[in-house]
Amino acid sequence: MTPTMETRGMKKSIEALRERAAAEGLLDVAYATVDSPFGTLLVARTPRGLVRIGLPNEDAQELLVDLAGRISPRVIETPGGLDEERRELEDYFAGRRHDFELPIDWQLSHGFLLRARQGIAAIPYGETRTYTDLARSAGNERAVRAAGSACSRNPIPLVVPCHRVLRSDGSLGGYAGGLEMKQELLSLERQA
Amino acid sequence: MAELPPFQTLIDEHATAVMAVLRGAVGREGAEDAFQETFLAALRAYPGLRDARNLRGWLVTIAHRKAIDHHRARGRAPVPVAAVREEPVFDPDPADDAVWTAVAGLPPKQRAAVTLRFASDLPHEEIATALGCSPAAARRSLHEGLKRLRKELA
Numbered sequence: 001m002t003p004t005m006e007t008r009g010m011k012k013s014i015e016a017l018r019e020r021a022a023a024e025g026l027l028d029v030a031y032a033t034v035d036s037p038f039g040t041l042l043v044a045r046t047p048r049g050l051v052r053i054g055l056p057n058e059d060a061q062e063l064l065v066d067l068a069g070r071i072s073p074r075v076i077e078t079p080g081g082l083d084e085e086r087r088e089l090e091d092y093f094a095g096r097r098h099d100f101e102l103p104i105d106w107q108l109s110h111g112f113l114l115r116a117r118q119g120i121a122a123i124p125y126g127e128t129r130t131y132t133d134l135a136r137s138a139g140n141e142r143a144v145r146a147a148g149s150a151c152s153r154n155p156i157p158l159v160v161p162c163h164r165v166l167r168s169d170g171s172l173g174g175y176a177g178g179l180e181m182k183q184e185l186l187s188l189e190r191q192a
Numbered sequence: 193m194a195e196l197p198p199f200q201t202l203i204d205e206h207a208t209a210v211m212a213v214l215r216g217a218v219g220r221e222g223a224e225d226a227f228q229e230t231f232l233a234a235l236r237a238y239p240g241l242r243d244a245r246n247l248r249g250w251l252v253t254i255a256h257r258k259a260i261d262h263h264r265a266r267g268r269a270p271v272p273v274a275a276v277r278e279e280p281v282f283d284p285d286p287a288d289d290a291v292w293t294a295v296a297g298l299p300p301k302q303r304a305a306v307t308l309r310f311a312s313d314l315p316h317e318e319i320a321t322a323l324g325c326s327p328a329a330a331r332r333s334l335h336e337g338l339k340r341l342r343k344e345l346a
Contacts, residue, residue: 010207013224017203017231026235029198068198073238075198 018078028072031064032082034089038181041158043085046071049103050085052155055177070108089158095188098125100159108155112138116150123164126189130168152176158185196244199235206248207231210255217259222266226258233258249322256307257300264296294344295337301325302337309334 021027029051031044039056044067051071054063068075084102091097109117116138123129129137135147151162152174163185167173175182210230214223233254241250295306301323308319320330 010211013211013227014203014207016224017228020228020232021235024232024236026232031200064198064200068196073196073199074235075200076203076235077200 015080018076018081021076022078022081026074027076027078028074029067030076030078030081031067032077032079032086033060034082034086036089037093038177038184041089043082043089044075045082045085046105046107048105048107050156050159051105051108053157053159055157055181057177092158093188095191102159104156104159109150112140112143112146113150113153115139116147117154117156117160117162120150120154120162120165121160123161125161128164128166128186130166131173132168134165148173161185164189196238196241197247199238202234202238202247202251203231206251209248210251213252213255214259217256218262222262226255226262229258229261230255243324246321249318250324253304253308253322256304260296260303260307263292291341291345294341297344298337298340301333302340305330305333306337306341 018027022030025047027047029044029046031042031052034041034043036056041056042052042054042058042060042063043050044052044054044063052063052067054060064075088097088100088102092100104121106114106117116134119134119137131144131147131151132141134150135141135143138147138150140146147165151165154160154162154176157163157176163175163182165173172179172182207227211223211227214226214230217223218226230251234251295303298306304323305319308314308322309316314322316327316330316334319334320327323330323333325333
């Protein structure tokens with residue numbers, strides 16, 4: 001038996017294992033990679049919904065270890081899974097989709113950060129808000145710094161569009177994926 | 193609580209070894225099923241696992257249990273494989289059928305100790321690690337298992 005056939009045989013076995021694990025409800029965290037104009041994204045979901053998007057500059061293994069510790073160690077790659085997530089993201093990058101319809105699992109956010117991130121999710125496509133607006137809508141106008149970390153440590157960038165949050169003077173502020181990516185996302189949304 | 197790596201790491205690092213063990217133990221055809229059963233059992237138990245130091249030993253131990261279940265369900269001899277494998281094999285002479293049937297009837301810990309010792313050729317220390325007990329306890333399980341086999345096969 002050639003190594004290639006051996007590997008192919010293993011792939012089929014692992015694929016069958018994934019299907020049975022899913023059928024038994026054992027896929028606590030399923031993940032897959034999704035191509036984007038900015039590089040490869042890592043997309044993870046739980047049975048409740050989308051829980052994490054890793055931007056191209058994030059370390060995938062570190063991200064998975066973090067999810068194993070915070071959600072469940074039953075973290076399994078499902079390359080053929082997460083089709084809905086992949087489709088919506090691709091449509092978004094192509095300018096065809098303005099609003100995501102994916103269910104979201106908010107379990108990685110709590111308290112003020114949760115309220116701030118839900119506020120971010122409500123910013124319409126093509127519009128922007130300031131960190132101060134965000135702090136106010138989350139219930140504490142003076143918590144501008146915390147509003148900043150609601151963005152910078154946002155577990156679900158793109159779908160929770162923290163790139164739409166800017167400084168009060170109109171400058172970009174920060175972005176976990178790099179300022180260039182933030183700039184390009186904003187100009188994508190202005191064009192579409 | 194142990195820091196458990198993402199389960200995908202276990203698949204990436206040990207799936208091939210587990211499959212090799214199972215092909216040796218139950219033959220190519222039975223291995224596919226036993227592989228699924230092994231990893232599903234591991235996945236079910238994984239969040240409760242207390243010791244993440246020897247994940248491969250843990251998986252191989254589950255694989256051996258599934259191989260024994262397989263033989264018990266089929267009630268027939270393991271299928272010998274043509275190629276020699278790097279992994280420990282469970283490939284007894286068909287003339288030893290009676291022995292392995294008796295092994296399958298042992299209590300789980302003794303059965304695992306006997307299988308790991310004689311089918312996988314593991315030393316006592318590694319049997320202990322695989323079973324999650326002390327080397328002395330592993331030795332005792334092995335000793336009691338063998339004593340019982342001698343009596344049954346006499």
